[in-house]
Amino acid sequence: MDINDMRVIVTVLSFVTFVGIWVWAWSRKNQRRFEEAAQLPFQSE
Template sequence: MDVNDLRVIVTVLSFVTFIGIWAWAWSRKNRERFEEAAQLPFRDE
C-alpha cells in the first residue's frame, strides 16, 4: 500500500461522509426541528 492509496481512501471517505451529512441535513424528517431551531434567536420569552 502506497501513501497515495491512503490519500485516495481518505479523500473518498471524506466525500462519502460529506454527502451523508448533507443528506441528513436536507432530509424532510428533520425540517420541522431545524425550522424550530432557526427561530430560537427571535423568540421573546
C-alpha cells in the same frame, strides 16, 4: 499500500461523509426541527 492509496481512501471517506451530512441536513424528517431551531433567536421569554 503506499501513500497515494491512503490519500485516495481518505478522499473517498471524506466525500462519503460530506454526502451523508448533506443528506441528513436536507432530509424531510429534520426540516421541522431545523425550522424551529432557526426561530429560537426571535422568541422572547
